[in-house]
Amino acid sequence: MATVKIVLRKKLSKDGTLPLCLRITKDRKTSFIHLGYAVKIEDWDEGKQRVKKSHANSARLNNLLLKKLAEATDGALEIESKKTHVSAKAVRNKIKPSTGATFFPQADDFLNGLKQGGKYNQYTADKPRIGHFRDFLKGEDIAFSDITVGLLEKFKVYLKSCHTLPRKTKTSTDQRKRPSIAKPKKPMGERTIMNHLVVIRSVFAHARKNHVITKDQSPFGEDGIKIKFPDTKKVGVSPEDVECIENTELPNPTHDHARKLWLFSFYFAGMRVSDVLRLRWSDFQNYRLHYSMGKNDKGGSLKIPDKAVAILKHYEQFKGNGDDLIFPELRGIDLADEFNTQRTIAFKTSALDKILRNHVAPAAEITSKLTMHISRHTFAGMAGDTIPIQMLQKLYRHSKVETTIGYQQNFIHQAADDALDAVINKKTKPREQPEPE
Template sequence: MATSVKVLLRNKANKEGLYPLVVRIIKNRKPSYIYIGHYIDKKYWNEDERKVRKSHPNSARLNNLIAAKLAEANKTLIELQSNDMEISSQQIKKEIKNPMSDKNFNDLSKEYLNELESNKKLNQFYADRVRVNHVINFSKSTSLSFREIDETFLRRFMSYLKIEKGVSQRSIINNLVVIRTLFNRAIRSGIVEQKYYPFGRDKIKIKFPESKKVGLSIEEVQAIANNEELSTAEQHARNVWLFSFYLAGMRVGDVLKIKWGDIYDGRLHYRMNKNSKLLSLQLPEKAIDIISHYKDSRQENDDFIFPEMKKANLKSPKDILAKTKTATKKFNKYLASIATKCEIDKKLTMHIARHTFGNISGDKIPIQTLQKLYRHSSITTTINYQSNFTHKEEDEALNKVLDF
């Protein structure tokens, strides 16, 4: 359907009996109005010529303003049509009043970060805020345009992160992912054209380096569980770590939020913090034995099993995240001490509980079952994750060749 743009005097008077000058946009028979900001008496409006009559004391200025607004509206419309953008009259109005093409990397990144924060995706919010600041600090500009973010810019940015910031290769890729996300948003919003996209074949490729995942052996887990020379703080850190391990490497943020009321019929029922999935897992006897040490502090079903969240402001996601990070840092400190006492030369952290479950499970458990235990949305993620710990076929192949 054709789009029309006209200036007219809208038939809605204000309290003084004056009528507003507007730009009217009609698309698919649906009108939208942009108010120019001036009201006049009807007697001063020339309907045939669509301009203010000379008898008005400010006719020249008003007619110049009308001409400018009309030209601006038509220019925006032509640009949108040349980009094959099929949009409504309301969207055209929005673009005229607040042109997307005027938005830069800083503007769009603020919108993106506000969206993450509003949706309570705080881990990603804090991580991506640092990455956005890396780009702005490197460019030394708060008005960096997307057309400036070309292949040369990105290669210099990658060198800057590696040499000046000492950032790992994986973290460099994470920075590029954020830039790519924002660039895709900019293209969809009409801020920049597709031809300026700096990623893809023969351009900047985003490929995550293989990460080394090391888990403990059965013997090392037994050494931790059976050590009787630990301090009270170390025993608590061990309990949380083992509880996580016994439940297939449950994330520490989920472990700390478990309440007594979440356990019934011999099962743990909880909602994952990462993707809000509802899950139900049978509690192994070893996990039941661990939580029995905390029964004395239980007063009601709504109490947390582990103490770290007892003073958290549960209405504040930021406070919950802060207390989770503080607890994790504390646990990792004591786990390092436990590793020394148990003569384990591998790095022992809360996250290693997940790697340890993967290492010990190896290829003993069907991949579909592991997907459920790990709470992965995609089985491909499980296959890639578990490939770090399954070496039976390669080992047997080597032995067959070298067995002479």
């Protein structure tokens, strides 16, 4: 029968502590599982397998050790009850999860899964957020059971005191020689802070899927910390601005190309740029566009507006065969490599947004913000509350109508405007004059 004990490994760390481990012994052979904690030898009671009261966190650590010992003993009994002959290593493999039972090994495994799944955008967003949580904990790992509502509230306060620098831009050799000037810092906003909590919640969910923790260990949920995103302002350009974008002379082919992509997105109900850049000539059949949206794989078909036909005719001169990409941004890219494809789309979109802001908008005398994604807001703003919500769901390719309702609420203003006018422009009855005596 296998025996499981909590012991100190005789491997002294620089801080003078020894690592706590589970020691599994079977047929005089041993195997060890590191628990992610270390104590000084004078703070350890070897006979009782407990941390002495001289340790600062003795009570909490002993509770954790007892739980780990019970789980390990149960795991050993389970495997031995199913098999007649098992080794110490087999018992260890049964007890120990495939990745660490503390937060950051699971976080690394979560990030690796995003990368392997080709989710470049989420990977690049979530990796620094996990890094901020690591910085908050001064670089140390932490058990899932120690991530409490109170700790996350402190993390929120920590993030509010953090600042982010503007994006780095390429500088010339002459600029590098000049004395450095401190760049203005921007406080971390509430939405950004909420996104940090979301990724921590995602790591908890990942750990549950790996059977490392149970649901009741999560600090999220009905009785846990609340994740509430602040309202965001979604504003598109006006119908008059769209006409200016359409009619402005842009002799520079690069600027004209960015303008055409923006309009093409707008003409197809604000199609996401990631979907626009993936379009092939074979997606257009019988004067209709047939495609599945990349974000949720939602399929559908739309007629080709006449204005979009004119743009397609411009790019037809570069067409090689029916399966070619319509627009050049992703040509030569292995689209089967989803991670690299998403990364390329992000870089190309950033370049297009820069052209739209710095060249197209000034040429069209547009003062409001102009980016590729603004085309989606522009369509939504012009749709307002005049198009049935079920039809907008179809146009936007949302999986749930609730998503469409929530999104479109940002652009429905008529009822509120009418109510405001009704009060301000309300006519009062003339005062009755008293009858003469």
